Amino acid sequence: MISNHLSLVEQHRQHTDSISERTAQFLASGGAIAQLPSPPRNPLPPKRSAKIDPETILKRRKPPITAAERKVLRKLAEAL
Helix, strand or coil: CCCCCHHHHHHHHHHHHHHHHHHHHHHHCCCCCCCCCCCCCCCCCCCCCCCCCHHHHHHCCCCCCCHHHHHHHHHHHHHC
16 A cells, blocks of 8 residues: 655655754764653643632622522512
8 A cells, every 4th residue: 555645754854864964963073862761741730829819709709599598588579
């Protein structure tokens, strides 16, 4: 089977040749390639701040009224 991506491979061959040439120049000039341990796959999220912004608390939504409170309000409205 012929690969559909063969032309794409040929397009990028110039870049790969350039990278391998620059790598060879780096190693010839005394450079060294260090193989380091890979980072963890799922890094831990940053810790949450303990600071509580007072403005944020004021912007929070008030809890809805309960069924018992609705009954009381209806009785008060009927009494008027």
